[in-house]
Amino acid sequence: MRNEKITETGERAEGPAPGRRGFLKCMAWAGTGLLWTLEGGVLRSRALADQGPAGGAFRFVQVSDTHVGFKADANPDALATLDRAVELVRAAAPSAPLLIHTGDLSHAQKEGAFATVEEHLRPAGAQEVVYTPGEHDVFADGGAEFLHRFGRETVGGRGWRSFDAGGIHFVGLVNVLDYKKDKLGSLGDDQLAWLASDLGGVAASTPVVVYAHVPLWALYPGWGWATGDGERALALLRRFGSVTVLNGHIHQVMQKVEGRVAFHTAASTAFPQPAPGQGPGPGPVKVPAERLGRVLGVRTVSYLPGSGPLAVVDHPLTGDVVEAAAGAAMRAEH
């Protein structure tokens, strides 16, 4: 693999050997207590302890699919699990500079749910909280309530935006406002044109984090787990040296690496969903009460300027690793 980056003095450094400076950065990572493992070709990491980020690292939080208003067998109290998730955020990333909610704040746009989510996320202590909608947040009114509340700083009040923080260029996309079109998420021409011009002004050496609700890659189109025109967005991102795509929607942790683009879907804080294609549809999966905390979680993402890819860590509400809803059952068969 070619290692290409712009050094601080502006020279182009190429070649596989990062040199002494790179080595020191690696050591900085080792100091954070991260355990890296290779699973199915994907580099996964998890925290060994709740230590703060290495000196100079920027650590932000992703929370997804809180589904406030959900009340069924799969989780009789989705607010209680949200509160546990917030406690976890406070421990794993105290005073985080940024918390991103990747949608489905509410369950079927229940009245008052958006205010409840804001109120319950406040104790997480994040300095800035940004939201992108899920289909549950916009289906009833085309996004009017969501955009009125959360769209003020977005492009034309339409929900999408970009900003720079911690040396990262962040892009928040909306792919649920035209969900029915081809039975998939969709960005639309206006948003894609904006994205092209937004990215046009960003150096290829700047790490980019893209967040949206529905996965941007074709994860399982049969259940609407894909963005119809997501490929057009990805084409604009391929020239960057490091792209991290954060999605929600499917209530389970899945990862894929395509060139220099890493895709990560997040766990929900409310209920798990089945593995793609398992069962009749993407409904809530009921697990034994004592396992619920193992299939729900939050995520922290750390970036040490000038270092390699961003470190993505999924924290379950209970245990060490976020499990798949069917995981225990599958293991029990062996």
Place this chain on the structure above:
Amino acid sequence: MRTLLAALCLIMAAPARPEAAAPADGGQVRISGFVFEPRDLKVRRGSTVRWVNQDQEPHTVTADEGAFGSRGLDAGEGYAFTFQRAGRFPYHCALHPHMTGTVIVE
């Protein structure tokens, strides 16, 4: 009663597609297991069709062309619409757009 018998005869005479039965004066669609059942429903003009969500997951009944549309239906909730115009009315669930159905009004 005569209508019912006639309808029964037609159902029995219909070859393989039970959903293509003679138009009824009303209809009920079950939403269960992420499927509208029956998926295609044929009714007479002026009929009221009622949908009931039997899943734990919320669903909607949303016309593709906007002629009718429910809010989010929780488990056990229903929605009804009276069809005054003849035609084909394809619809979907706004939360799970892979779920589709059609009401055919004659």
